[in-house]
Amino acid sequence: MARTLATRNTGKTGWGIAVAAISLALGCAGLASVSLPSGYRFFGVPSSDDPWSPKIAQWQAREQGVSGPASGSARPAVAAGENLRIKYRAFRAEQQRQMAAEMATWIQEQAKLHYVPDGALDHWATLEETLIRNGDDCDGLELLVYHFLRDMGYGDDRVYRSIVFRPEDGQHHMVTLWFEDPEDPWVIDPTGAMTAGMPRLSQVPGWVPLKVFSVYEEYSARFGPPPARHASLQR
Numbered sequence: 001m002a003r004t005l006a007t008r009n010t011g012k013t014g015w016g017i018a019v020a021a022i023s024l025a026l027g028c029a030g031l032a033s034v035s036l037p038s039g040y041r042f043f044g045v046p047s048s049d050d051p052w053s054p055k056i057a058q059w060q061a062r063e064q065g066v067s068g069p070a071s072g073s074a075r076p077a078v079a080a081g082e083n084l085r086i087k088y089r090a091f092r093a094e095q096q097r098q099m100a101a102e103m104a105t106w107i108q109e110q111a112k113l114h115y116v117p118d119g120a121l122d123h124w125a126t127l128e129e130t131l132i133r134n135g136d137d138c139d140g141l142e143l144l145v146y147h148f149l150r151d152m153g154y155g156d157d158r159v160y161r162s163i164v165f166r167p168e169d170g171q172h173h174m175v176t177l178w179f180e181d182p183e184d185p186w187v188i189d190p191t192g193a194m195t196a197g198m199p200r201l202s203q204v205p206g207w208v209p210l211k212v213f214s215v216y217e218e219y220s221a222r223f224g225p226p227p228a229r230h231a232s233l234q235r
Contacts, residue, residue: 104188104198111191139174141190163211
């Protein structure tokens, strides 16, 4: 039946229906020998009788947490060392730390080539201004780290810009804080003036955070436990 449909419909719409019919019958591996036509449009609006739409909608609702888990998805008893959820989260955390550490190394190397002091006027550049200028001081170069981590999915509620202060000599500096731990974030210093590599804030003596902010939020750093606003960071 599926082969007949694929043969009779030479247009792209007919091809799509044929693929759906084959897929529904054979499952995930059933499309291994089907080749895509050239010049395909990927983002067309589905038809009202699209056979895949109900299944996609059901998955979307569950993935967004709108409805409960699918039937038959009760969690089995699994040893911690064999728990897929635990292993997935550990692998994701390891990869995120590795990528962030590589970014710290990269930006500190680039700062040697692209550090441009502001001069008498302390101008805070945007990312686009920094790229057009082909460099900037700490607050411009830091934006490459800030945007990179957010673009890579580290979480808008976990990556922030931060003004830090050194009481010993009154120096101010701009760094990126990644709150993998809500009480002791990782520090990525774009120029290495505060620290090299990617240490925890607790591992950088002599510096204290003054402000923590993003494109849309602003906070004043104070000593003590994290506010309820960031309870999500505990997960």
